[in-house]
Amino acid sequence: MSGSGVNGKSDRLDVRKTYKMLIGGAFVRSESGRALDVNAPGGRWLGHVCRASRKDFRNAVVAARKAASGWANTTPYLKAQILYRAAEMLEGRASTFREVLQSIGLSPAAAKTEVAQAIDLLVYYAGWADKYLQVFGSVNPVSSPYFNFSVTEPMGVVAYVAGEKRPLLDLVSGIAPIVAGGNTVITLSTGRAAVAAMELGEVLATSDFPHGVINLLCGLREELVGQMATHMDVNALITQGADAKESAASREACALNLKRYFPREANGKGDEDPYRILDTVEIKTTWHPVGG
Amino acid sequence: MSSSLAVSTKLNLQAHPVDEVGIRERVARLATRSIKKASKVEGLKLALSMVDLTTLEGADTPGKVRQLCTKAIHLHSGRKDLPMVAAVCVYPTMVRIAREALQGTPIQVAAVATAFPSGMNPLAVKLEDTRYAVAEGAHEIDMVISRGDFLRGDYGRVANEIEQVKEACGKAHLKVILETGELGTLDRVRLASDIAMQSGADFIKTSTGKIQPAATPEVVLVMLQAISDFYRKTGKKIGMKPAGGIANAKAALNLLIMVREVLGPAWLTPFLFRIGASKLPNDMLMQLEKERTGVYQGLDYFSND
Numbered sequence A: 001m002s003g004s005g006v007n008g009k010s011d012r013l014d015v016r017k018t019y020k021m022l023i024g025g026a027f028v029r030s031e032s033g034r035a036l037d038v039n040a041p042g043g044r045w046l047g048h049v050c051r052a053s054r055k056d057f058r059n060a061v062v063a064a065r066k067a068a069s070g071w072a073n074t075t076p077y078l079k080a081q082i083l084y085r086a087a088e089m090l091e092g093r094a095s096t097f098r099e100v101l102q103s104i105g106l107s108p109a110a111a112k113t114e115v116a117q118a119i120d121l122l123v124y125y126a127g128w129a130d131k132y133l134q135v136f137g138s139v140n141p142v143s144s145p146y147f148n149f150s151v152t153e154p155m156g157v158v159a160y161v162a163g164e165k166r167p168l169l170d171l172v173s174g175i176a177p178i179v180a181g182g183n184t185v186i187t188l189s190t191g192r193a194a195v196a197a198m199e200l201g202e203v204l205a206t207s208d209f210p211h212g213v214i215n216l217l218c219g220l221r222e223e224l225v226g227q228m229a230t231h232m233d234v235n236a237l238i239t240q241g242a243d244a245k246e247s248a249a250s251r252e253a254c255a256l257n258l259k260r261y262f263p264r265e266a267n268g269k270g271d272e273d274p275y276r277i278l279d280t281v282e283i284k285t286t287w288h289p290v291g292g
Numbered sequence B: 001m002s003s004s005l006a007v008s009t010k011l012n013l014q015a016h017p018v019d020e021v022g023i024r025e026r027v028a029r030l031a032t033r034s035i036k037k038a039s040k041v042e043g044l045k046l047a048l049s050m051v052d053l054t055t056l057e058g059a060d061t062p063g064k065v066r067q068l069c070t071k072a073i074h075l076h077s078g079r080k081d082l083p084m085v086a087a088v089c090v091y092p093t094m095v096r097i098a099r100e101a102l103q104g105t106p107i108q109v110a111a112v113a114t115a116f117p118s119g120m121n122p123l124a125v126k127l128e129d130t131r132y133a134v135a136e137g138a139h140e141i142d143m144v145i146s147r148g149d150f151l152r153g154d155y156g157r158v159a160n161e162i163e164q165v166k167e168a169c170g171k172a173h174l175k176v177i178l179e180t181g182e183l184g185t186l187d188r189v190r191l192a193s194d195i196a197m198q199s200g201a202d203f204i205k206t207s208t209g210k211i212q213p214a215a216t217p218e219v220v221l222v223m224l225q226a227i228s229d230f231y232r233k234t235g236k237k238i239g240m241k242p243a244g245g246i247a248n249a250k251a252a253l254n255l256l257i258m259v260r261e262v263l264g265p266a267w268l269t270p271f272l273f274r275i276g277a278s279k280l281p282n283d284m285l286m287q288l289e290k291e292r293t294g295v296y297q298g299l300d301y302f303s304n305d
Helices: A054-072 A076-092 A094-103 A108-128 A132-136 A169-180 A193-204 A221-230 A244-257 B020-030 B037-048 B062-073 B092-101 B123-136 B147-152 B155-169 B186-198 B217-234 B249-262 B280-293
Strands: A021-023 A026-028 A035-039 A045-050 A138-140 A146-154 A157-161 A184-189 A214-218 A236-240 A260-264 A281-289 B051-054 B087-090 B108-113 B140-144 B173-177 B203-205 B239-241 B275-277
Touching (some): A045 A193, A076 A108, A108 A169, A132 A146, A132 A281, A184 A221, A244 A260, B037 B280, B051 B062, B051 B280, B087 B092, B092 B108, B092 B123, B123 B155, B140 B155, B217 B239, B275 B280
Parallel strands (some): A157 A236, A184 A214, B108 B140, B140 B173, B173 B203, B203 B239
Antiparallel strands (some): A035 A045, A146 A281
16 A cells, blocks of 8 residues: 655555546536445455446436537537547556556456557547448438438437446447437446446546536446436437346336337447447438429 | 605614524525425425416517416326416516416416516606506516615615505515525625515515526525514515526425425415426426336426427
8 A cells, every 4th residue: 555655755655546427527426425346356356436326327317418419519520529539538548548457357468459449449430420421311312392311310318338348448339439429428337347437537528528428427237227228318228238138128118218229249349330320310301392 | 656765764674684604504404305205296286386487588479478378277288187387477568468378277477577677767667667567467566676776775765666666566466576696695685675575565586587696595595584574573474486596396395395494384375485487397397207107207208488
């Protein structure tokens, strides 16, 4: 806990970081005051992270909803810049993230690869942020004097439950396509991945995302997924690694307000895929009279 | 008509210094009360029945006012167990439209008058404003005090103005808006409350909704205490109307708690307590729907008027 002091003076105590969640641009503890232990794979205690309550989730929904229209109306160009900025920030803190990932059990090589992939993934979706609209939008042939076109629109507020296998990448691969599509997001990280997620909060908070666009929670999956699925102000739910029971329950609850529900395998396949953006955008078609 | 300079002889102003720290502590303690489940449902229904549903925009149109009136009658489709709101609050030129739209319902029509929201017009104009609103059919008049006169120390003029507006109201109920956000201190809030009550106010009201801060819990508590003292002295029950900045259901329930604690259950009626709001009812409806369905709600599913 202590190291030899500077200039031979008395030993000083380490100043350890309290990992806090990110809700509405603020770093907060759980309103419930609860915390969870995080242990290294060998069982060594690493520290505490927050255990988000259902109320924390609802607060995050309020923050995300408040930010939704502003972010949806931000130009695609600026969204791209901000996502790229997040990549820059993560690059600048790459060594910290490598250490964090190693502390929760990744090998040095695996940690290095995962951080690099996370940065590249942010750049990848930064690139798509001002291009997917052209690819997924269309001008449609119709046999009447109308100009008919389809454009994408963000769905609104998306809840995302990240897996634990790739503590950083599972989270980044979920967030990036959601926000690139103009949605705001509330994520849940569990277990050892929570440490990497809360560390990522500091990167995202300094990347020019408006407050509330990205909200990061950590806690227990079984406590919060049900709330995410039923909440009427959430427009889509994406999860990684849901078991059959959870996905059946979520699918049923999501029907309440016709949320989109995508349970994804946590195998890391398809991280780089523009169709991921399509998962949380809607296609709106307009008929516009032409000629006279 | 008496001269506007005549100082009211009835005015009996005693200093009631307000303990700001004490008020803040009491507010904080009352805010920790937790009202859940069935009590919450009853509390929210009561609060809804006390709402003065308000639209006071330069952009108000007859269509918008009619839409608001429809909301006042039918707060949420598919629910038969909800009360109607107490009143609809509009500008004088919209009174007739609101009266027509609310015909056959017990919902009152309140009009803001006396050069709302600033009050910066001559008394004659304010009185004419009031008479016009009453003639159009307003049941209630929400007047503003002249904050400039008050802050100058010309309490007599403020009192006199309220008396004359009260006279112009005839049978209509008079609510006196103190615009506490412009008064600065709780001491002045207390003084303005005393002046308004002694000059004939049926209700005292915190704010126009155009100035921030508006109905803070501190200000509401001070005004409730003033009402309580006035009742003890005179036996007259004056109503209270917080308005402006009451954002959510929890804040509304906290108001009910304060009224219950300071004035007692006799004041928990729309005849003596109102909440001025435009967006607040939807949050209360969301909470009520949550209690009914067990699921947290989104504004997409509530009418946006």
